[in-house]
Amino acid sequence: MTIPKGKAGKAKVHRSRPEPERVGPDRASRAAAPGAAPIAATGYPAGAGEDPSVSESVAHVVKVGYDVIAENIRQGREAAQRFRQGQYRVREVPGDLEVAAVRLLQLARELSTTTFDICERLLRDVGAKVPPEDRASGVPHFRAAKAAGGGPAKAAASPAPAEHPPMKVTVRFRGAARARAYNSGLARPKNPTAAADISAQPLARRTAGAKPITGVVFETDVSVEGIVAVVTVPDGQEPGVYSGLVHAKREDVPLGVLTIEIAK
Amino acid sequence: MTAAAALARPTAAAPPDAMAATMATYGRATRLELERYLGSQTPAPYLDELLADYPSRGGKMLRPAICIANARAFGGSLEAAVRCAAAIEILHNGLLIHDDIQDGSELRRGRPTLHALHGTPLAINAGDAMMFTALRPLIDALRPLGGEVAAQVLDVSLTMARETAEGQALELGWRDSNVTALNEADYLRMALKKTAWMGMIWPAQLGLVLGSGGRGDPESVVRFGYFLGVAFQIEDDLRNLSVDPGYGKEMNGDLYEAKRTLMLIHVRQACADEERVRLDAFLGQPREERSADDVLWLAELMTRLGSIDHARAVAAAMAGAASHEFSLAYGGLAASEDLDFIAGLVPWIFARP
Numbered sequence: 001m002t003i004p005k006g007k008a009g010k011a012k013v014h015r016s017r018p019e020p021e022r023v024g025p026d027r028a029s030r031a032a033a034p035g036a037a038p039i040a041a042t043g044y045p046a047g048a049g050e051d052p053s054v055s056e057s058v059a060h061v062v063k064v065g066y067d068v069i070a071e072n073i074r075q076g077r078e079a080a081q082r083f084r085q086g087q088y089r090v091r092e093v094p095g096d097l098e099v100a101a102v103r104l105l106q107l108a109r110e111l112s113t114t115t116f117d118i119c120e121r122l123l124r125d126v127g128a129k130v131p132p133e134d135r136a137s138g139v140p141h142f143r144a145a146k147a148a149g150g151g152p153a154k155a156a157a158s159p160a161p162a163e164h165p166p167m168k169v170t171v172r173f174r175g176a177a178r179a180r181a182y183n184s185g186l187a188r189p190k191n192p193t194a195a196a197d198i199s200a201q202p203l204a205r206r207t208a209g210a211k212p213i214t215g216v217v218f219e220t221d222v223s224v225e226g227i228v229a230v231v232t233v234p235d236g237q238e239p240g241v242y243s244g245l246v247h248a249k250r251e252d253v254p255l256g257v258l259t260i261e262i263a264k
Numbered sequence: 265m266t267a268a269a270a271l272a273r274p275t276a277a278a279p280p281d282a283m284a285a286t287m288a289t290y291g292r293a294t295r296l297e298l299e300r301y302l303g304s305q306t307p308a309p310y311l312d313e314l315l316a317d318y319p320s321r322g323g324k325m326l327r328p329a330i331c332i333a334n335a336r337a338f339g340g341s342l343e344a345a346v347r348c349a350a351a352i353e354i355l356h357n358g359l360l361i362h363d364d365i366q367d368g369s370e371l372r373r374g375r376p377t378l379h380a381l382h383g384t385p386l387a388i389n390a391g392d393a394m395m396f397t398a399l400r401p402l403i404d405a406l407r408p409l410g411g412e413v414a415a416q417v418l419d420v421s422l423t424m425a426r427e428t429a430e431g432q433a434l435e436l437g438w439r440d441s442n443v444t445a446l447n448e449a450d451y452l453r454m455a456l457k458k459t460a461w462m463g464m465i466w467p468a469q470l471g472l473v474l475g476s477g478g479r480g481d482p483e484s485v486v487r488f489g490y491f492l493g494v495a496f497q498i499e500d501d502l503r504n505l506s507v508d509p510g511y512g513k514e515m516n517g518d519l520y521e522a523k524r525t526l527m528l529i530h531v532r533q534a535c536a537d538e539e540r541v542r543l544d545a546f547l548g549q550p551r552e553e554r555s556a557d558d559v560l561w562l563a564e565l566m567t568r569l570g571s572i573d574h575a576r577a578v579a580a581a582m583a584g585a586a587s588h589e590f591s592l593a594y595g596g597l598a599a600s601e602d603l604d605f606i607a608g609l610v611p612w613i614f615a616r617p
Contacts, residue, residue, distance in 0.1 A: 058577045061448045062585055068452045069490045073483070076423065 168226025175233035182259040189248035195220045195227045197249035203242035210238035239264040278608035286605045290332045291325030297350035314390035318357040321373040327352045327467045333602040334471025347405035351398045358394030413478040424466040431457025438524045460493020488593045491586035498579035501525040519559045522547045530571040
C-alpha cells in the first residue's frame with residue numbers, strides 16, 4: 001500500500017486489506033520503519049509508506065479503523081431505533097423535543113455540578129416557537145398528521161387532538177382579595193406557542209354590576225408543569241365567579257375558558 | 265458561479281493560504297457572537313473574567329469553521345450558522361477547562377491553564393457555566409428554523425455529548441487504572457469518541473442540518489469526520505513529542521501524563537521484555553513522580569522502535585481514508601469554496617501552524 005498523497009491514493013487506502021487469515025497486526029517489523037518524514041508539498045507526511053512491511057501494518061490499522069466506525073454506527077443505529085420505538089420520536093415535536101431537551105439536561109447534570117434553571121426554560125421554549133415563513137416553508141408543520149391514504153390532514157382540526165393531553169394550567173393570584181380557580185387545564189394550541197402568546201379575554205361576571213378583570217397574563221415557570229396564568233385582582237373587586245375565553249395567538253378556536261371565583 | 269458551472273467544476277482541496285483565510289473569516293464572525301454571548305455589562309465576580317479567558321487566547325476556530333462551511337455547502341448562510349458555530353466554540357472551551365483539570369495540564373495556548381491561575385474550584389465552575397452558556401446561542405440559532413430542525417440538532421448533540429463523555433472516560437480510566445494492554449482498535453475507538461465526535465463530526469452535522477433545513481442525513485458525514493478526527497489526534501499527539509510543540513502545550517506533556525497514544529501502544533508492543541518492565545513501572549507512577557530522565561528514555565525508545573514513524577504513517581493513511589470518505593459524503597454537492605475548504609481540511613491537518 002502507498003501512503004495517499006492525493007486523490008489517486010484514496011481508494012487504495014480503503015481497499016488495501018491484510019491477508020484474510022491474519023488475526024492480528026504484524027508488529028515485529030515495525031522497528032524497521034523509515035526515518036522521520038517531512039511534510040510533502042501535498043500536505044501529507046512523505047516517506048512513511050516506503051517500507052512495504054510498514055505499509056501492511058498501516059493498512060491493517062486502516063481496516064481496524066473502518067471496523068471501529070462500522071461498529072460505532074451500528075450501535076448508534078440500534079440506540080436510535082430503541083429511542084424512536086419508545087418514547088422518542090423525532091417527528092412528534094414539540095412534545096418529543098421536550099423529552100430530548102430533558103435528556104440533554106439530565107446528561108449535562110451528570111457531566112457537571114452546576115445547573116442553570118434558565119437553560120431548562122430556554123429549552124422548553126425551543127419547541128414553543130412558530131417558525132418564520134422563510135425557513136418554515138420547507139419544513140413540515142408540527143403535528144401535520146396525514147389522513148388515512150396519505151392525503152393531507154383536515155385543516156383546523158380540534159385544538160386538542162386526542163393523542164395530546166390537555167395543557168396543565170396553574171392559576172396564581174395577585175391582589176388582596178381571596179380567590180380560587182376552577183381551571184386545572186386548557187386545550188393545547190394547534191401550533192407551538194410561547195406562553196406570552198396566550199391571552200385571556202377580560203374575565204367577566206355573569207351578573208351585571210362588576211368591572212371585568214383585565215389583568216391576566218400567561219407565563220412559564222420551570223417549577224411547575226404546563227403554563228401559569230397570573231390573575232391580578234384589583235382592590236375592591238366585587239365577589240363572584242368571573243370567566244373569559246383563552247386564545248392562542250393566530251388561532252381562532254379558543255383553548256378554553258378561564259374561570260375564577262372572588263370570595264366575599 | 266452558475267449552478268451548471270459549479271457542478272462542472274471538480275472539488276479541489278483548498279491550499280493552505282485559502283484555508284487560513286476562510287478560517288479567519290469564519291473565526292471573526294464567530295468571535296463577534298462569542299463576545300455577545302460571553303460578555304456581560306455587569307461582570308459577575310470570579311466568573312465572567314474566567315469565561316472570557318480561553319476564547320481570548322486565539323484558538324484556530326477549526327470547529328466553527330467546519331460548521332459554517334458545511335452549512336454553506338449544504339445551502340445555508342453564514343448568518344444562519346454563526347450562532348451555532350459560537351455554541352460549538354463555547355462548549356469546546358468549557359470542555360477544555362475541564363480537560364486541563366482532569367489532565368493536570370499546566371499550559372493552554374501558551375499561558376497557564378485556568379485552574380493554575382484561579383484554582384480548581386473556580387475553574388470547574390467556569391467550565392460548567394460555559395457548557396450551559398453554549399445552549400443559549402444554540403437555541404437562538406434554532407429558534408427560527410422550527411422544531412424539526414431543532415429536534416435533529418438535539419439528537420446529534422445528545423449523541424455527541426454521550427460519545428465525548430465516553431471517550432474522555434476511556435482515556436482517564438485507562439490512565440487512572442493503569443491499563444496497559446491496549447491495541448490500535450482501543451485507541452481508534454477512544455479517538456473517535458474523545459476527539460472526532462466533538463471536533464469534527466458534530467460541527468459538520470450541525471452545519472449539514474442547518475444548511476439543508478433538516479433534509480440532509482447527519483450520518484452521512486460521520487465517517488469523514490471520524491477519519492479526519494483520528495488523523496488530527498494522531499498528528500496532535502506527534503506534535504506533543506516534537507522539540508517545540510508550538511501550540512502552547514508542554515513538550516512531552518503526554519508522556520508525563522502517560523497518555524495512551526498510538527505511539528505508546530506501539531512502543532509497548534514492540535519493546536523488549538526488560539524495557540516493558542521499566543515502561544510499566546513508569547506508567548504505574550503518579551504523574552509528579554515521573555522523572556525527566558524516564559520521559560526522555562521513553563521518547564527515545566519510541567523513536568528507536570519506529571513508534572513515531574508508525575504513528576505518522578497511520579495518520580497519513582487515516583487522512584487518505586478521510587479524503588475517500590469526503591468524496592462519498594459530499595460528492596453530490598455543487599462545487600464551492602466551502603466544499604474546497606472541507607476537502608482542504610485533510611492536508612491542513614499536517615500543514616497547520
